[in-house]
Amino acid sequence: MSTEPLIRMENLQHGYTMAGQRTLILQGISFTIDHGEFVAIIGPSGSGKSTLMNMIGCLDLPNEGNYLLDGQNVRKLSDNRLARIRNEKIGFIFQNFNLLPKLSAIENVELPLIYRGVSYRERKRNAEEALIKVGLQERMHHRPNQLSGGQQQRVAIARALAGQPPLLLADEPTGALDPKTGKEVMSMLQSLNAQGHTIILITHDLEIAEQAKRVIRIHDGQVAEDRRIEL
Amino acid sequence: MIFFQSIRMAMTSVIGNKIRSFLTMLGIIIGVSSVILVVSVGRNFTNQITGQFDGLGTNQLMVSIMGMGVTSSLTYEEVDAFSQLQGVDLVSPTISGSATAKSGNRHTDASLEGVTPNYRPLKNYQLRAGRFLLDIDSQYRQAVAVLGSEVASKLYGAGNPVGQDVRLNGIPFKVVGVLQPKGSDLSGSNDDKVLIPIATAERFLQTKGIQSFVVKAVNRQDVPSVKAQLEAGLNHKFKNHPEAYNVFDAQEMIESSEKTSAMMSTALASIAGISLIVGGIGIMNIMIMSVNERTREIGIRKALGAKKSNILMQFMFESIVLSSFGGLIGIGAGIGLTSLASKLLGNPIDYAWDIVLISFLFSFFIGLVFGISPAYKASRLRPIHALRTD
Numbered sequence: 242m243s244t245e246p247l248i249r250m251e252n253l254q255h256g257y258t259m260a261g262q263r264t265l266i267l268q269g270i271s272f273t274i275d276h277g278e279f280v281a282i283i284g285p286s287g288s289g290k291s292t293l294m295n296m297i298g299c300l301d302l303p304n305e306g307n308y309l310l311d312g313q314n315v316r317k318l319s320d321n322r323l324a325r326i327r328n329e330k331i332g333f334i335f336q337n338f339n340l341l342p343k344l345s346a347i348e349n350v351e352l353p354l355i356y357r358g359v360s361y362r363e364r365k366r367n368a369e370e371a372l373i374k375v376g377l378q379e380r381m382h383h384r385p386n387q388l389s390g391g392q393q394q395r396v397a398i399a400r401a402l403a404g405q406p407p408l409l410l411a412d413e414p415t416g417a418l419d420p421k422t423g424k425e426v427m428s429m430l431q432s433l434n435a436q437g438h439t440i441i442l443i444t445h446d447l448e449i450a451e452q453a454k455r456v457i458r459i460h461d462g463q464v465a466e467d468r469r470i471e472l
Numbered sequence: 473m474i475f476f477q478s479i480r481m482a483m484t485s486v487i488g489n490k491i492r493s494f495l496t497m498l499g500i501i502i503g504v505s506s507v508i509l510v511v512s513v514g515r516n517f518t519n520q521i522t523g524q525f526d527g528l529g530t531n532q533l534m535v536s537i538m539g540m541g542v543t544s545s546l547t548y549e550e551v552d553a554f555s556q557l558q559g560v561d562l563v564s565p566t567i568s569g570s571a572t573a574k575s576g577n578r579h580t581d582a583s584l585e586g587v588t589p590n591y592r593p594l595k596n597y598q599l600r601a602g603r604f605l606l607d608i609d610s611q612y613r614q615a616v617a618v619l620g621s622e623v624a625s626k627l628y629g630a631g632n633p634v635g636q637d638v639r640l641n642g643i644p645f646k647v648v649g650v651l652q653p654k655g656s657d658l659s660g661s662n663d664d665k666v667l668i669p670i671a672t673a674e675r676f677l678q679t680k681g682i683q684s685f686v687v688k689a690v691n692r693q694d695v696p697s698v699k700a701q702l703e704a705g706l707n708h709k710f711k712n713h714p715e716a717y718n719v720f721d722a723q724e725m726i727e728s729s730e731k732t733s734a735m736m737s738t739a740l741a742s743i744a745g746i747s748l749i750v751g752g753i754g755i756m757n758i759m760i761m762s763v764n765e766r767t768r769e770i771g772i773r774k775a776l777g778a779k780k781s782n783i784l785m786q787f788m789f790e791s792i793v794l795s796s797f798g799g800l801i802g803i804g805a806g807i808g809l810t811s812l813a814s815k816l817l818g819n820p821i822d823y824a825w826d827i828v829l830i831s832f833l834f835s836f837f838i839g840l841v842f843g844i845s846p847a848y849k850a851s852r853l854r855p856i857h858a859l860r861t862d
């Protein structure tokens with residue numbers, strides 16, 4: 242393993258201008274996350290968890306401060322490089338799944354592989370494997386609206402996994418699910434972490450956060466707490 | 473790789489919205505099909521006109537005398553004098569009528585023409601047997617005749633008529649020659665005729681003077697000046713009454729009908745261009761809608777690693793597929809309408825394949841040009857903004 246952490250945040254600041262009024266949401270966030278960690282980020286609603294997650298996922302760039310992913314300062318990268326990082330290094334799992342409604346489960350899972358330029362046969366094989374991994378071998382050709390919420394989230398997890406990215410980002414992955422299905426998704430994330438994926442999970446459910454190995458609490462735009470969970 | 477994927481995505485999206493896609497294509501469909509129909513039919517029409525006059529030769533002028541007062545014709549000498557005009561190759565006067573030709577117990581009705589020796593080079597007749605008419609035949613009003621191939625075979629079958637007698641309206645003529653067959657043109661069959669010396673014909677048909685003749689110029693370039701000289705001479709003869717004669721230039725007719733058709737084509741092309749541009753605006757409109765509706769999809773694709781160029785291609789292809797599909801349907805409809813028109817008009821019509829190709833390329837480019845702006849806008853969407861919209 243490299244000595245350089247997977248993620249290094251240095252005094253990250255980010256804000257939004259609404260109706261001429263500037264509000265600073267992230268007010269100097271610093272932390273590092275190593276390969277193989279399972280981190281839960283918690284905090285009250287509106288505290289900036291999703292904003293932080295968008296930064297980590299390279300969907301947005303911070304106004305101030307540095308974010309180094311694998312030692313690379315993302316603020317200095319071109320749009321195309323950022324697209325490639327999202328494609329190869331990051332798998333997103335959203336609260337509302339964000340599946341494309343007109344595509345079947347397997348076609349949704351194939352998407353990141355298409356943008357990576359993987360050949361048709363390899364793509365199909367990888368997508369099938371990912372769907373089998375999340376237990377959806379029977380539902381590969383169903384459209385999202387023919388699947389339950391839990392199944393949709395599993396398709397989304399399969400999509401995040403298909404390209405074998407080192408980092409999985411999950412923004413309230415259980416938020417739209419009942420407790421039982423939520424637990425299934427959580428145990429899936431735990432086993433993925435056991436297989437070597439670094440996982441960052443956003444939640445405001447403390448019980449869920451306790452299932453991670455480390456909890457970072459955000460409050461008033463700053464890191465209020467950063468603790469490891471003893472086994 | 474991503475290229476084919478983009479085409480597939482575009483097809484899926486276009487087919488997934490059948491009615492909307494069809495309505496969007498309608499402008500292009502109407503534009504393309506109407507151009508193909510009108511140009512095919514129009515060209516066919518022009519070809520028919522020019523085809524009819526083609527046989528008349530390009531450096532010939534046909535003069536007909538309607539006459540004025542007591543003068544209803546020109547004398548043979550007056551006509552012959554025109555051969556002295558600058559640029560004239562030869563002059564061939566004709567007196568026409570018809571007669572019943574009879575030999576033994578066979579007979580046929582044929583058109584009878586009194587002509588001079590110039591008639592043969594002018595009309596490009598070859599002899600199958602015997603000789604053509606000579607000046608001397610006319611001078612002595614000889615009762616001799618040259619038969620068209622059809623008349624010859626009707627009266628003599630496979631036998632050789634040269635030297636035989638033929639009775640025209642009962643009057644005996646001696647056959648001196650038989651023409652090679654030539655087929656038909658605008659003026660009717662070239663083979664179902666009997667030629668006799670012009671002076672003989674004048675008496676035989678009991679006409680006075682010459683009412684029609686052909687003037688052949690040395691070159692095509694000479695035709696306008698020959699025409700002017702002819703008209704000047706005739707104008708003088710008929711004391712400034714241009715309605716007393718007519719000088720007809722077939723080539724001029726062909727050229728003017730070609731000019732008209734070229735003008736028509738240009739006008740139609742502009743109308744088609746306008747309708748295609750209107751169709752293009754329709755496509756642009758639908759593409760802008762499509763991009764707005766699919767902002768979230770664009771955000772998801774970007775989160776999964778789509779580059780700007782991938783998104784740009786996806787929407788460009790969609791626009792091009794729309795317009796090209798419209799173009800293809802328009803071509804199908806245009807060809808269908810043209811064949812329908814051909815059936816209704818009762819003659820075969822050649823499809824304007826060049827226009828088919830051009831209108832397809834044009835509809836392709838319409839999609840390209842009008843798709844650029846919405847596709848560019850889509851490619852520039854920032855991923856978080858796109859993901860936040862519903």
Ligand SMILES: Nc1ncnc2c1ncn2[C@@H]1O[C@H](COP(=O)(O)OP(=O)(O)OP(=O)(O)O)[C@@H](O)[C@H]1O
Pocket residue numbers: 257258259266284285286287288289290291292293445
């Ligand atoms: N694009 C934006 N434009 C303007 N304001 C924004 C934008 N995105 C987020 N905000 C604001 O930033 C603040 C933090 O939002 P964020 O979504 O990061 O919160 P969160 O911690 O994820 O909350 P929740 O737990 O409810 O999901 C909120 O007040 C929100 O209104």
Ligand SMILES: [Mg+2]
Pocket residue numbers: 290291292412
């Ligand atoms: Mg959030």
